[in-house]
Amino acid sequence: xxxxxxxxxxxxxxxxxxxxxxxxxxxxxxxxxxxxxxxxxxxxxxxxxxxxxxxxxxxxxxxxxxxxxxxxxxxxxxxxxxxxxxxxxxxxxxxxxxxxxxxxxxxxxxxxxxxxxxxxxxxxxxxxxxxxxxxxxxxxxxxxxxxxxxxxxxxxxxxxxxxxxxxxxxxxxxxxxxxxxxxxxxxxxxxxxxxxxxxxxxxxxxxxxxxxx
Amino acid sequence: xxxxxxxxxxxxxxxxxxxxxxxxxxxxxxxxxxxxxxxxxxxxxxxxxxxxxxxxxxxxxxxxxxxxxxxxxxxxxxxxxxxxxxxxxxxxxxxxxxxxxxxxxxxxxxxxxxxxxxxxxxxxxxxxxxxxxxxxxxxxxxxxxxxxxxxxxxxxxxxxxxxxxxxxxxxxxxxxxxxxxxxxxxxxxxxxxxxxxxxxxxxxxxxxxxxxx
Numbered sequence: 394x395x396x397x398x399x400x401x402x403x404x405x406x407x408x409x410x411x412x413x414x415x416x417x418x419x420x421x422x423x424x425x426x427x428x429x430x431x432x433x434x435x436x437x438x439x440x441x442x443x444x445x446x447x448x449x450x451x452x453x454x455x456x457x458x459x460x461x462x463x464x465x466x467x468x469x470x471x472x473x474x475x476x477x478x479x480x481x482x483x484x485x486x487x488x489x490x491x492x493x494x495x496x497x498x499x500x501x502x503x504x505x506x507x508x509x510x511x512x513x514x515x516x517x518x519x520x521x522x523x524x525x526x527x528x529x530x531x532x533x534x535x536x537x538x539x540x541x542x543x544x545x546x547x548x549x550x551x552x553x554x555x556x557x558x559x560x561x562x563x564x565x566x567x568x569x570x571x572x573x574x575x576x577x578x579x580x581x582x583x584x585x586x587x588x589x590x591x592x593x594x595x596x597x598x599x600x601x602x603x604x605x606x
Numbered sequence: 607x608x609x610x611x612x613x614x615x616x617x618x619x620x621x622x623x624x625x626x627x628x629x630x631x632x633x634x635x636x637x638x639x640x641x642x643x644x645x646x647x648x649x650x651x652x653x654x655x656x657x658x659x660x661x662x663x664x665x666x667x668x669x670x671x672x673x674x675x676x677x678x679x680x681x682x683x684x685x686x687x688x689x690x691x692x693x694x695x696x697x698x699x700x701x702x703x704x705x706x707x708x709x710x711x712x713x714x715x716x717x718x719x720x721x722x723x724x725x726x727x728x729x730x731x732x733x734x735x736x737x738x739x740x741x742x743x744x745x746x747x748x749x750x751x752x753x754x755x756x757x758x759x760x761x762x763x764x765x766x767x768x769x770x771x772x773x774x775x776x777x778x779x780x781x782x783x784x785x786x787x788x789x790x791x792x793x794x795x796x797x798x799x800x801x802x803x804x805x806x807x808x809x810x811x812x813x814x815x816x817x818x819x
Binding site (some may be wrong): 406407568575588591 | 619782
């Protein structure tokens, strides 16, 4: 059965982005450190159009995260932020001409916009009626395969809080960001997580959780 | 060389105690969940004077945590809280007639008090001139063996912030407490941690860190 999954890097002090996020610094101060474990991996570089790279204990984790995903959901900031309404600034996001998703991507926003089709099977749909509708559309588009919740933190929180998320994979990185966007905040009491797997890899610990019903 | 070590249970959302800590509820609301992984272990029950119990992947971790420890340091609340100055309420703490430490224990407090000797080699010394002095006294008492920082969260923070702590072992428990005492707070920028070991065990993931110089 199709699952709604999220995999996200998190600091030891619980932040998925640093403080001071902006259009020039989308990961916030220090936030890039959360992703360094991935950048050297062949399994990460290949879908991002880069050659070479390492193979280590993170490799199967990254491959699984990309496998069987038929659609994605992300918040507006993860798509590309931007200070104004889309009509005033109809840019194409952070991700370049060929984003690494290769699926339909449903972007949560308050501003209506026509779908944006980029290379490599990346079609961005802009959803203005909330996260539940975005996940519903993504599940339809995924047609029996899984939906990946891309981020950011607030979008993942909403998916946990509304019971939409089935599986959460944390990439726990041994750095402190001290401030920024927390993942585990604004969640209802009684939210239950079951740890299903631990993978110890260079620079990161991968922790898989199943969310309670 | 003697090390200053701490092992502490922490929720997935970063709390080492729940909200509403009081003399009647020292772990705070929900805080007991952080320790359930340990209670069934023979390795935990034996030093606490209880018979029986399980052996699992946590067993060597618990044994190591108790091994080669010659003295302990803890905050006043972990010793036993209490609403007033010691002279008004000279009680003997939470830990009963024979506490599980079996070492000298240096308790951080603002109230001078004579040492308290209980059974089983537990001698509580009350230190009024700060955490650095308490750790110094504990290292002297440990005479070449290690010092264990027992907690609570604020005491561990102080030991990290002042560079006193050499090794931190987190027992990461897949529960959310939503509120309470955070471990990773009030720490200086530049605090560095190196992950040295991961142990996956029932109900808990043990994460060992070496603190930077």
